[in-house]
Amino acid sequence: MRLFNRRVAAGLAALVAALFSLLIANANANASTVLFTIPIYSQHDWRCLDADVSSATHNGTKVQVWDCNGWDNQRWTFYSDGTIRSSHDGRCLDEDVSSVTHNGTKVQVWDCNGWDNQRWTLYSDGTIRSSHDGRCLDEDVSSATHNGTKVQVWDCNGWNNQKWWW
Numbered sequence: 001m002r003l004f005n006r007r008v009a010a011g012l013a014a015l016v017a018a019l020f021s022l023l024i025a026n027a028n029a030n031a032s033t034v035l036f037t038i039p040i041y042s043q044h045d046w047r048c049l050d051a052d053v054s055s056a057t058h059n060g061t062k063v064q065v066w067d068c069n070g071w072d073n074q075r076w077t078f079y080s081d082g083t084i085r086s087s088h089d090g091r092c093l094d095e096d097v098s099s100v101t102h103n104g105t106k107v108q109v110w111d112c113n114g115w116d117n118q119r120w121t122l123y124s125d126g127t128i129r130s131s132h133d134g135r136c137l138d139e140d141v142s143s144a145t146h147n148g149t150k151v152q153v154w155d156c157n158g159w160n161n162q163k164w165w166w
Contacts, residue, residue: 032081039074042139043126043163048074049151051086051109063093063107063151065139078166082119082131083112092118095130095153107137107151126163127156136162
């Protein structure tokens with residue numbers, strides 16, 4: 001049954017990615033349109049992409065994975081301009097560009113500013129890639145994953161820790 005659920009999830013992810021691409025292609029280039037708002041699940045451990053709300057959110061709040069709980073900090077709004085924004089505070093999913101990006105660069109939330117480090121492309125294989133450097137959104141699997149595992153960018157490698165279901 002679990003294999004069937006993963007196949008269904010993969011099929012749905014491919015469908016949503018295709019629809020997302022069509023919507024972006026047809027969106028007005030000068031306006032950002034809300035496409036959909038949903039949780040994003042890691043295919044590695046099925047935890048949710050989570051903006052850390054253990055304290056007040058701010059520019060630089062870490063993005064992690066956490067057991068899914070239905071809170072707004074685990075709901076993400078996809079926009080036609082390629083941004084993915086936290087439903088908790090409206091900040092953009094942001095690849096930290098305070099220094100040169102590399103494998104392991106942290107992902108955070110930041111006030112939306114239109115830069116390419118806040119634009120992401122969804123692919124039918126479940127990857128979410130940064131428009132800044134083409135790296136994949138990646139759940140850090142350098143040790144066992146848990147609530148609070150860091151989300152970063154890494155060269156795309158096809159592993160499940162870089163595949164997401166939305």
